[in-house]
Amino acid sequence: MIVVMASGASKEQVEHVVQLIHDMGLVDHVIVGTDRTVIAAIGDKRQVDKTRLERAPMVEKIVPILSPYKMASREVHREPTEIPFGPSGATIGGGKVAVMAGPCGVESKEQLLATAHAIKKTGATAIRGGAFKPRTNPYSFQGLGEEGLAILAEAREQTGLAVVTEVLSEEEVLLVARYADVVQVGARNMHNFRLLSAVGRQDKPVLLKRGFSASLEEFLLAAEYVIAAGNPNVILCERGIRTFEDYCRNTLCLAIIPAIKRLSHLPVVIDPSHGTGHAYMVPDMAKAAVAAGADGLIIEVHMDPEHALTDGAQSITPAALDELMKQLSGIAKAVGREI
Ligand code: PEP
Numbered sequence: 127m128i129v130v131m132a133s134g135a136s137k138e139q140v141e142h143v144v145q146l147i148h149d150m151g152l153v154d155h156v157i158v159g160t161d162r163t164v165i166a167a168i169g170d171k172r173q174v175d176k177t178r179l180e181r182a183p184m185v186e187k188i189v190p191i192l193s194p195y196k197m198a199s200r201e202v203h204r205e206p207t208e209i210p211f212g213p214s215g216a217t218i219g220g221g222k223v224a225v226m227a228g229p230c231g232v233e234s235k236e237q238l239l240a241t242a243h244a245i246k247k248t249g250a251t252a253i254r255g256g257a258f259k260p261r262t263n264p265y266s267f268q269g270l271g272e273e274g275l276a277i278l279a280e281a282r283e284q285t286g287l288a289v290v291t292e293v294l295s296e297e298e299v300l301l302v303a304r305y306a307d308v309v310q311v312g313a314r315n316m317h318n319f320r321l322l323s324a325v326g327r328q329d330k331p332v333l334l335k336r337g338f339s340a341s342l343e344e345f346l347l348a349a350e351y352v353i354a355a356g357n358p359n360v361i362l363c364e365r366g367i368r369t370f371e372d373y374c375r376n377t378l379c380l381a382i383i384p385a386i387k388r389l390s391h392l393p394v395v396i397d398p399s400h401g402t403g404h405a406y407m408v409p410d411m412a413k414a415a416v417a418a419g420a421d422g423l424i425i426e427v428h429m430d431p432e433h434a435l436t437d438g439a440q441s442i443t444p445a446a447l448d449e450l451m452k453q454l455s456g457i458a459k460a461v462g463r464e465i
């Protein structure tokens with residue numbers, strides 16, 4: 127439920143309500159708005175003593191949160207959430223569309239640093255690249271591990287780009303978070319509830335990818351796991367779902383952008399690379415995503431896609447990214463945003 131404080135409620139009056147919420151064995155989530163403060167009380171609703179809360183000074187009303195996800199919901203937080211990330215003061219969820227670009231996997235120092243410098247020139251704000259790769263085949267390239275993370279950190283040092291990289295397991299969360307600016311949870315792990323809670327217990331923003339058979343509600347409930355564990359900075363990433371179609375690797379659901387915007391305050395990023403599987407489709411889908419209101423893009427870029435160790439077929443070159451960025455800037459402007 128949400129406790130809506132009357133406009134002009136003091137800090138002490140808000141704290142009093144928070145204390146009542148704790149006394150009932152519930153967790154509080156305070157949102158200070160421009161006009162009034164609202165406090166979400168999360169937990170077992172059988173423990174709620176509604177009358178006690180209603181009687182507290184300066185409480186205007188108590189409203190139930192109807193959606194199953196609470197803190198990810200627009201009901202609790204009407205304004206969009208803007209999340210700062212990386213060393214250069216970049217944010218996602220505000221007026222600026224964030225572009226995260228880079229190889230599927232970190233393959234070597236030379237490859238990653240060359241890519242980082244090339245994408246920096248295009249105006250991208252973050253370098254992506256997996257040091258731990260979730261591979262279908264156990265004999266395929268699994269990533270460079272911590273060595274890959276150190277290479278990503280060096281790229282940040284040299285370029286000022288933020289680092290987005292995936293964590294595969296609960297035990298590696300703190301290791302990855304030490305090097306990353308944004309911790310990615312991949313599609314295959316969207317239902318790994320222990321991992322979701324573990325990334326919720328560290329404070330780097332989390333890029334949460336939609337599972338390829340997850341409904342929108344399951345996706346938002348996965349985000350709720352992260353927020354409920356203590357980390358409100360969740361970036362939702364649509365990367366396509368599995369359907370009967372085979373002209374593309376996955377079916378990229380761009381309609382999820384307005385759907386998420388209606389239901390949640392969290393920023394949305396589109397991944398047109400995994401979402402299509404084909405480099406030739408990536409620029410068009412990236413443009414469509416920005417036109418439809420995406421807050422960011424995550425795009426696979428490789429210096430030599432033909433020889434990429436992973437996902438070469440869906441990787442574009444830095445030159446193609448540069449061309450795309452120019453077109454995106456016009457589209458962003460047309461929909462009241464900037465790149
Ligand atoms: C990736 O971003 O490299 C990746 C493995 O993506 P997904 O989890 O969406 O398949």
Ligand code: MN
Nearest residue numbers: 230426436437
């Ligand atoms: Mn990939």
